[in-house]
Amino acid sequence: MSDLLLAFYGDDFTGSTDVLESLSLNGVPTVLFLESPDPEDLERFDEVRAVGIAGTSRSMTPDEMGEELPAAFEALRAFDAEIVQYKVCSTFDSAPDTGSIGRAIDIGQEVFGSPFVPVVVAAPSLEPRGRYVLFGNLFATLEGTTYRLDRHPTMSQHPVTPMTEADLTEHLSEQTDREIGLLDVRSVDGNADAALRDDLETVVADNEIVFFDGLNRDHQRKVGRLIWEYCERDGRADPLFSAASSGLNYALSRHWQDTGVVSVPEAPESAGPVDQIVVMSGSASPVNRDQIDWALENGFEGVRLDTRRLVDPDEAEDAREEAIDAALTAIDDGASSLLYSARGPDDPAIERTNQRLRELDVDGERLGALLGTQQGEITRAILEATAVDRVCVAGGDTSGHVAPHLDVFALEFLVPVGPGSPLCRAASRTQAFDGLEIALKGGQVQTTNDEADFFGAVRAGGVPPE
Incomplete structure (x- = not known):
């Protein structure tokens, strides 16, 4: 065989x-x-x-x-x-x-x-x-x-x-x-x-x-x-x-x-804490909202993406540069940067963004692709300009857009963080991102801890199984 x-x-x-x-x-x-x-x-x-x-x-x-x-x-x-x-x-x-x-x-x-x-x-x-x-x-x-x-x-x-x-x-x-x-x-x-x-x-x-x-x-x-x-x-x-x-x-x-086809593995160890990470959040789920709230209360610096402008071709570049500058300022000040497009399903920014799409006569189903492209470009620019080597992307669709912007073509498992959303090592065709540690999480995924601490767990190096 x-x-x-x-x-x-x-x-x-x-x-x-x-x-x-x-x-x-x-x-x-x-x-x-x-x-x-x-x-x-x-x-x-x-x-x-x-x-x-x-x-x-x-x-x-x-x-x-x-x-x-x-x-x-x-x-x-x-x-x-x-x-x-x-x-x-x-x-x-x-x-x-x-x-x-x-x-x-x-x-x-x-x-x-x-x-x-x-x-x-x-x-x-x-x-x-x-x-x-x-x-x-x-x-x-x-x-x-x-x-x-x-x-x-x-x-x-x-x-x-x-x-x-x-x-x-x-x-x-x-x-x-x-x-x-x-x-x-x-x-x-x-x-x-x-x-x-x-x-x-x-x-x-x-x-x-x-x-x-x-x-x-x-x-x-x-x-x-x-x-x-x-x-x-x-x-x-x-x-x-x-x-x-x-x-x-x-x-x-x-x-x-x-049957001995594979060996019973040793439990993976923590990847170890880092001082700073970058989080790019594109999920509007209640679970992800709580995780954003937790992070902002625990040392992360929040950067709200101006999604209404990011989906507008005439304003996207300026809105993107503003988000990059805000994130770099937070990192220069020693904080982890958390960029987010929405803070829960009832965030008024969602309707404002959809309204802008209607004004532009753009199909609302394209929202994910339009925002995802912008989020990918923002993430790449931040990582190119800093020494940050651990990143988390929240939202399945967002993950699918951000990873290609980092020229990531493969992932290897490092350590669990939340079920089905581990911290991984990335293989990238761009040397600057090759070996990047990255967690890609669905909006509903959370850690096994009692707190909404997914982003903190990524910064800490994962949640090894007991």
């Missing part, structure tokens, strides 16, 4: 760093590329066992996915890994017209032609925010309460892809015409290895896509073993193709540890 165990495409930026973290913490050295790599790109990295591409297909239409995914899958196929994973969110939120997981499976099967597509969504390892699948229905825990997903207070009301159907087989059947089956909890919980393999073969005989139930870590280990042993028995030249959340990564890595 190949030395490379797994290759993956993440359907959004922060979901990709989630896989980077989960594999790295479980003894699978992983490199995450921000662009489609060539096998030669791995030569600068040591002992890599998994490789990924950070994508953006979660927000794409089916036609856009048809343009993006075939080349990405072919790039991953060239690495000759045993499994290629299309990584999806553990809430499986998707729709026929936006981020269609079914469309991704259709494209993946055109490239890989897997005998079946295992879909592992259950992720009990994410406790206390665990994800569980029972008789094909997805449940998620929020603030100590476990909800069926169609009754989840957030995901059932998602503004783009609301999850109104918790039965994953029914939900996915709206996105693909392929036959969909389920290996349910009666098999996963009760059967010995041989009987479990027989049950899987029975389901695979009639279905091209197979979901797996999972309620606990023992189920997780069984599923990981079942899928990996299928790879070993199958003996195909092409990899097994899967569409799965990080539940697959936890399941496989635990099995690899149990």
Whole structure:
């Protein structure tokens, strides 16, 4: 079998760093590329066992996915890994017209032609925010309460892809015409290895896509073993193709540890504190608002971005230079600089910026790209002008714009900060940014501490596991 165990495409930026973290913490050295790599790109990295591409297909239409995914899958196929994973969110939120997981499976099967597509969504390892699948229905825990997903207070009301159907087989059947089956909890919980393999073969005989139930870590280990042993028995030249959340990564890595494929790693140590960092925040979530508030009360110097002017071509340059000057002044004074576009979902700046877009006759859907470009240019200018070598970017879309402006093409895991948003070492094609320490966080991500201290934890060097 190949030395490379797994290759993956993440359907959004922060979901990709989630896989980077989960594999790295479980003894699978992983490199995450921000662009489609060539096998030669791995030569600068040591002992890599998994490789990924950070994508953006979660927000794409089916036609856009048809343009993006075939080349990405072919790039991953060239690495000759045993499994290629299309990584999806553990809430499986998707729709026929936006981020269609079914469309991704259709494209993946055109490239890989897997005998079946295992879909592992259950992720009990994410406790206390665990994800569980029972008789094909997805449940998620929020603030100590476990909800069926169609009754989840957030995901059932998602503004783009609301999850109104918790039965994953029914939900996915709206996105693909392929036959969909389920290996349910009666098999996963009760059967010995041989009987479990027989049950899987029975389901695979009639279905091209197979979901797996999972309620606990023992189920997780069984599923990981079942899928990996299928790879070993199958003996195909092409990899097994899967569409799965990080539940697959936890399941496989635990099995690899149990069987000696990888070693149980030592817990990562702190990257150590630094005097100053730069934070570029583009998230308007309540969680991120609280983190901004905490930072401003704990020694960070805030710089509000004039987003209304930044989206105006006639005023953007001046607004950008003002933000850069303010950040450099804060750094000269010995502070960490926190630049932010909004302070929570009710910030009046959001409506003022949208109003300006309407006045300019610009589609409001372009706001993220317009602001992200400006935030990327601002971040680059600040880092070029200072000796700061640690940065945090808040917001998945913002991360996707800022990293390319730093010519970052790959990330390696250093230490956890918040679930799925670790502190990483960047590989950049620009020498000044090569080796930069960077944390890319989703707006909802927080540390495991009691305080809203994510930015402080980045400055302190991470939150090593106990």
